[in-house]
Amino acid sequence: MSYAIDPELLPWLDMLPGVTLLDYDALVAARAQRSQLSELMPAYEPTNPIEVRDTSVPGPSDAPDVPVRIYAPAGLTNTVPGLVYIHGGGFVLGDLDMFHPHVLRLVDELGVVVVSVDYRLAPEHPFPAPVEDCYAVLKWVAAKADELGIDPARIGVGGESAGGGLTAGTVLLARDRQGPEICFQYLGIPELDDRLDTDSMRDYVDTPLWNRPNAIYSWASYLGAEPAGDVSPYAAPARATDLSGLPPAFVTTCQYDPLRDEGIEYARRLAHAGVPTELRLYPATFHGSAFVESAAITRRMFADEVDALRRGLRITG
Numbered sequence: 001m002s003y004a005i006d007p008e009l010l011p012w013l014d015m016l017p018g019v020t021l022l023d024y025d026a027l028v029a030a031r032a033q034r035s036q037l038s039e040l041m042p043a044y045e046p047t048n049p050i051e052v053r054d055t056s057v058p059g060p061s062d063a064p065d066v067p068v069r070i071y072a073p074a075g076l077t078n079t080v081p082g083l084v085y086i087h088g089g090g091f092v093l094g095d096l097d098m099f100h101p102h103v104l105r106l107v108d109e110l111g112v113v114v115v116s117v118d119y120r121l122a123p124e125h126p127f128p129a130p131v132e133d134c135y136a137v138l139k140w141v142a143a144k145a146d147e148l149g150i151d152p153a154r155i156g157v158g159g160e161s162a163g164g165g166l167t168a169g170t171v172l173l174a175r176d177r178q179g180p181e182i183c184f185q186y187l188g189i190p191e192l193d194d195r196l197d198t199d200s201m202r203d204y205v206d207t208p209l210w211n212r213p214n215a216i217y218s219w220a221s222y223l224g225a226e227p228a229g230d231v232s233p234y235a236a237p238a239r240a241t242d243l244s245g246l247p248p249a250f251v252t253t254c255q256y257d258p259l260r261d262e263g264i265e266y267a268r269r270l271a272h273a274g275v276p277t278e279l280r281l282y283p284a285t286f287h288g289s290a291f292v293e294s295a296a297i298t299r300r301m302f303a304d305e306v307d308a309l310r311r312g313l314r315i316t317g
Contacts, residue, residue: 003256006284008295021217044101046108049074057140060132067118069096071107081313082150084138085116088161090218092122109306113150126224127235131169142180154313156184164190168237184312187251193238194219198261207256210287243273250308252280257287
């Protein structure tokens with residue numbers, strides 16, 4: 001198919017590394033190329049001093065500790081909102097470094113504490129390992145809120161792509177397990193539905209960075225031995241039958257993204273369930289086009305994310 005991609009994004013298409021996930025060997029190669037995506041994102045120099053430290057927190061029962069990276073404005077004297085950030089990568093790629101500049105920018109703009117989660121990746125660690133890692137970090141953040149300088153009444157969860165799907169799963173777990181109170185969920189271009197049956201998922205077989213073949217491998221890796229037709233909503237939140245009682249949501253989608261329609265549908269269902277929900281569909285963009293930071297549409301996407309987090313985390317001043 002041909003796609004009317006934003007003219008500012010077009011020159012970058014040949015520079016973006018190809019991601020073709022057809023089998024495990026291809027995944028190993030894609031992981032080895034991760035640095036190419038990181039190199040496309042210029043280093044970010046914060047305006048305000050930010051303290052960054054790597055540590056690990058207790059993982060799920062009978063599982064290893066979960067590595068995290070904690071970002072905090074230097075010299076905090078009072079509590080601020082906290083955000084559990086979950087990186088993208090189709091459940092099979094990504095790490096703390098890949099999204100480090102983005103998280104630095106969020107902390108610099110918002111003055112919040114962010115705990116970024118280095119969850120276990122599929123297929124080596126299929127569902128429920130990744131989402132349980134994220135939930136374990138959320139519980140730890142809530143329990144250590146005072147120590148981290150976080151206001152326990154203003155804890156949000158957010159992420160991009162698979163991180164958006166894991167955010168939705170983590171939020172569902174928190175509701176159903178009577179876990180930590182969450183004030184806001186940010187679902188950036190989320191991966192939510194293993195059924196692969198929306199118009200955008202059926203049609204977008206050759207879109208840049210992410211497409212239907214990659215999505216097929218992504219879900220097969222994440223679900224592992226999960227039986228077909230009996231997939232948990234904590235793995236694929238689009239399968240949840242009840243979305244009531246969830247925290248306010250901000251959902252973003254890209255026009256030429258196979259994940260577009262499942263994000264739109266999830267936002268519609270959240271709204272119908274009485275959850276305060278905002279949805280953005282960005283024209284002429286593709287999944288991962290936000291790596292092109294210089295484009296006007298990317299700047300607007302980031303500004304919208306900051307504004308949504310500012311409102312969702314109830315930041316004043």
